[in-house]
Amino acid sequence: MKILVCIKQVPDSAQIRVHPVTNTIMRQGVPTIINPYDLFSLEEALRLRDRFGGEVSVLTMGPPMAAESLRKALAIGADRAILLTDRFFAGSDTLATTYALAQAIRKVERDYGAQDIVFAGKQTIDGDTAQVGPGIAKRLDLLQLTYVAKIEACDPEKREIVVERRAEGGVQVLATRLPCLITMLEGANEVRRGAIDDSLRAARAEIVTWSAKDAEIEDISKCGLRGSPTIVKKVFAPTPRSERAAFVEPATSGGDSAEAVIGAIFARQPSLEEDMAKLARGF
Amino acid sequence: MSDTPPPAPTQSRAGAKKELPEHFRAYKHVWVFVELERGAVHPVSWELLGAGRKLADKLGVELAGVVLGAPGDATRAALAEAFCYGADLAYLIEDPILADYRNEPYAKALTQLVNAHKPEILLLGATTLGRDLAGSVATSLLTGLTADCTELAVDADGSLAATRPTFGGSLLCTIYTLNYRPQMATVRPRVMLTPSRDEKREGRIVPFAVDLDEDKIITKIIKFIPDRESSKTNLAFADVVVAGGLGLQSAENFQLIRNLAAALGAEFGGSRPLTQKGWIGADRQIGQTGKTIRPKLYIAAGISGAVQHRVGVEGADCIVAINTDKNAPIFDFAHIGIVTDAIRLLPALTEAFCKRLSPHHRDRLAG
Ligand SMILES: Cc1cc2nc3c(=O)[nH]c(=O)nc-3n(C[C@H](O)[C@H](O)[C@H](O)COP(=O)(O)OP(=O)(O)OC[C@H]3O[C@@H](n4cnc5c(N)ncnc54)[C@H](O)[C@@H]3O)c2cc1C
Numbered sequence: 001m002k003i004l005v006c007i008k009q010v011p012d013s014a015q016i017r018v019h020p021v022t023n024t025i026m027r028q029g030v031p032t033i034i035n036p037y038d039l040f041s042l043e044e045a046l047r048l049r050d051r052f053g054g055e056v057s058v059l060t061m062g063p064p065m066a067a068e069s070l071r072k073a074l075a076i077g078a079d080r081a082i083l084l085t086d087r088f089f090a091g092s093d094t095l096a097t098t099y100a101l102a103q104a105i106r107k108v109e110r111d112y113g114a115q116d117i118v119f120a121g122k123q124t125i126d127g128d129t130a131q132v133g134p135g136i137a138k139r140l141d142l143l144q145l146t147y148v149a150k151i152e153a154c155d156p157e158k159r160e161i162v163v164e165r166r167a168e169g170g171v172q173v174l175a176t177r178l179p180c181l182i183t184m185l186e187g188a189n190e191v192r193r194g195a196i197d198d199s200l201r202a203a204r205a206e207i208v209t210w211s212a213k214d215a216e217i218e219d220i221s222k223c224g225l226r227g228s229p230t231i232v233k234k235v236f237a238p239t240p241r242s243e244r245a246a247f248v249e250p251a252t253s254g255g256d257s258a259e260a261v262i263g264a265i266f267a268r269q270p271s272l273e274e275d276m277a278k279l280a281r282g283f
Numbered sequence: 284m285s286d287t288p289p290p291a292p293t294q295s296r297a298g299a300k301k302e303l304p305e306h307f308r309a310y311k312h313v314w315v316f317v318e319l320e321r322g323a324v325h326p327v328s329w330e331l332l333g334a335g336r337k338l339a340d341k342l343g344v345e346l347a348g349v350v351l352g353a354p355g356d357a358t359r360a361a362l363a364e365a366f367c368y369g370a371d372l373a374y375l376i377e378d379p380i381l382a383d384y385r386n387e388p389y390a391k392a393l394t395q396l397v398n399a400h401k402p403e404i405l406l407l408g409a410t411t412l413g414r415d416l417a418g419s420v421a422t423s424l425l426t427g428l429t430a431d432c433t434e435l436a437v438d439a440d441g442s443l444a445a446t447r448p449t450f451g452g453s454l455l456c457t458i459y460t461l462n463y464r465p466q467m468a469t470v471r472p473r474v475m476l477t478p479s480r481d482e483k484r485e486g487r488i489v490p491f492a493v494d495l496d497e498d499k500i501i502t503k504i505i506k507f508i509p510d511r512e513s514s515k516t517n518l519a520f521a522d523v524v525v526a527g528g529l530g531l532q533s534a535e536n537f538q539l540i541r542n543l544a545a546a547l548g549a550e551f552g553g554s555r556p557l558t559q560k561g562w563i564g565a566d567r568q569i570g571q572t573g574k575t576i577r578p579k580l581y582i583a584a585g586i587s588g589a590v591q592h593r594v595g596v597e598g599a600d601c602i603v604a605i606n607t608d609k610n611a612p613i614f615d616f617a618h619i620g621i622v623t624d625a626i627r628l629l630p631a632l633t634e635a636f637c638k639r640l641s642p643h644h645r646d647r648l649a650g
């Protein structure tokens with residue numbers, strides 16, 4: 001099977017800091033990681049390859065330093081890495097991103113053969129939109145399976161696949177045809193560490209690097225800021241509430257403190273007492 | 284959104300808003316996608332009708348609900364409810380193929396409806412269904428889609444200003460869809476208030492025919508396995524929520540939160556590090572990447588109150604924070620605070636609440 005996985009390099013955003021005065025993002029020194037959700041998709045791709053043979057390509061669009069994340073994906077076990085990088089892509093929103101990625105996937109298919117499955121992450125931790133996967137599917141006319149908890153069956157010969165998909169209030173078991181686009185749910189599998197020889201190979205591997213021109217993306221007006229229907233007009237910090245909490249002085253005994261807290265709650269919200277009494281009695 | 288541009292150069296593009304191309308001027312009215320799945324409407328749809336009503340009133344246009352479903356009572360009921368929650372009209376696409384959600388027929392139907400009736404604004408819930416559908420439809424329409432908004436407004440020249448958390452939730456940003464229609468946005472459940480329901484409100488039903496053919500739909504539903512009742516949490520809709528954070532120091536101490544919640548008939552939850560450590564399940568996480576809650580009372584013990592947590596709880600009527608650090612950010616948005624050791628206070632609180640809320644105590648008060 002030929003499988004392509006879209007990954008994104010993201011800041012390890014738990015460590016993002018906002019400059020207290022200028023309110024700008026301090027990116028310097030923030031370590032980057034492969035978007036954690038993408039790893040579940042990569043793992044699933046590798047499992048299918050291990051089962052049916054074939055190859056897994058990873059693709060990312062980003063600045064030259066995103067090559068690091070591709071190398072990590074190779075070390076985990078991917079066979080080929082492609083970096084789509086060009087200043088024309090800067091400032092892409094999800095629509096422009098899906099245009100560039102879909103064009104690049106077409107180029108991958110011209111150079112390396114038709115892909116049976118394209119995987120994307122469920123969502124990123126920085127953009128956090130969950131739109132890029134469905135967008136790529138639509139642009140490439142691929143059947144779309146999002147929030148997949150499990151691939152139940154896959155038959156590359158018959159071109160069939162059966163998955164469990166998380167829906168509101170339950171799980172849908174869906175059967176569809178290859179080629180398709182899948183986004184995996186977090187925790188769907190345990191991501192492998194990667195073999196020693198893979199990491200040795202990764203360190204020296206060639207990263208296929210494409211500019212917009214290399215990827216034969218002709219319509220630059222659909223890329224980057226120009227190709228983005230949405231624009232960010234303003235970035236701001238959440239406004240603090242005008243008053244801080246009303247503080248209850250802790251008493252020497254826990255019991256007295258507790259009563260003081262409860263007193264403060266019901267003084268502020270008198271109707272709560274009746275509601276809570278009912279709730280506590282199981283109504 | 285991905286690779287958010289720096290604010291400076293975008294400012295000038297924002298200035299170019301009025302150049303809406305001629306063919307987009309026909310786009311009018313505000314639409315809300317009513318998420319009907321397996322006979323039930325997701326409550327986020329009513330919340331969106333509440334938000335959509337305000338936008339429509341400000342723009343002086345109509346508010347429409349969009350109902351897709353199989354012919355039958357559930358679909359009819361969804362239409363009637365949409366009117367009760369504020370819709371002036373409802374577009375109806377009825378077909379047995381739409382009984383269960385599948386991307387192919389739903390995306391096709393909604394895209395055709397938009398192209399035919401041209402809304403200015405289209406809102407969907409940021410649920411698994413809504414996100415799956417919105418991403419496809421926006422791409423087909425080649426328009427902008429702003430995900431997971433926390434605030435929607437109409438600015439002076441009538442554009443939709445959609446505000447959402449960015450950079451991992453540490454900041455907010457306001458996004459416009461320039462020069463494209465419709466302007467699309469998704470909003471997470473419980474972020475907007477449920478509007479009051481007006482039993483007597485009625486509206487017009489506008490049926491819309493889409494040519495759907497089961498033979499041409501490739502994806503088939505083999506079966507649907509409903510979640511077990513016991514594994515469902517009602518966190519998002521609970522009136523009282525008790526939550527713990529890393530300040531509780533151990534999984535054992537988290538039992539104190541469960542005890543208090545059980546005594547109150549409340550739901551319990553926690554901050555993200557607790558789900559990462561496995562102290563609680565992922566469906567109990569509260570905050571930006573977990574659940575948004577709107578309880579009458581929220582008690583947070585040993586939670587620092589990071590922005591990502593804050594955005595999930597701000598809608599609570601009364602937030603009580605227990606934290607040993609008087610400078611913890613949670614005290615900036617809690618209504619009532621106490622600077623003390625939660626591990627000591629929680630058992631006392633459980634006991635005192637039981638006493639106060641017991642029928643016996645209350646009879647005595649009444650007598
Ligand atoms: C992209 C992204 C998404 C995120 N999404 C979420 C989310 O959805 N929900 C979420 O909660 N977080 C989320 N976070 C994480 C968030 O930034 C914080 O790291 C997290 O909320 C902190 O959890 P905490 O308050 O339990 O722990 P800490 O920040 O470590 O705070 C512990 C608090 O306990 C207090 N304390 C210590 N001992 C005691 C005691 N004995 N009694 C009382 N108080 C005590 C301390 O003073 C401290 O204030 C997200 C982060 C990122 C980057």
Ligand SMILES: Nc1ncnc2c1ncn2[C@@H]1O[C@H](COP(=O)(O)O)[C@@H](O)[C@H]1O
Nearest residue numbers: 006061120121123124127129130131132
């Ligand atoms: N720049 C990018 N390069 C490659 N894949 C991407 C990129 N942006 C998003 N994706 C993929 O789309 C998924 C969803 O992203 P998002 O819509 O930003 O939440 C990610 O998990 C990736 O698999």
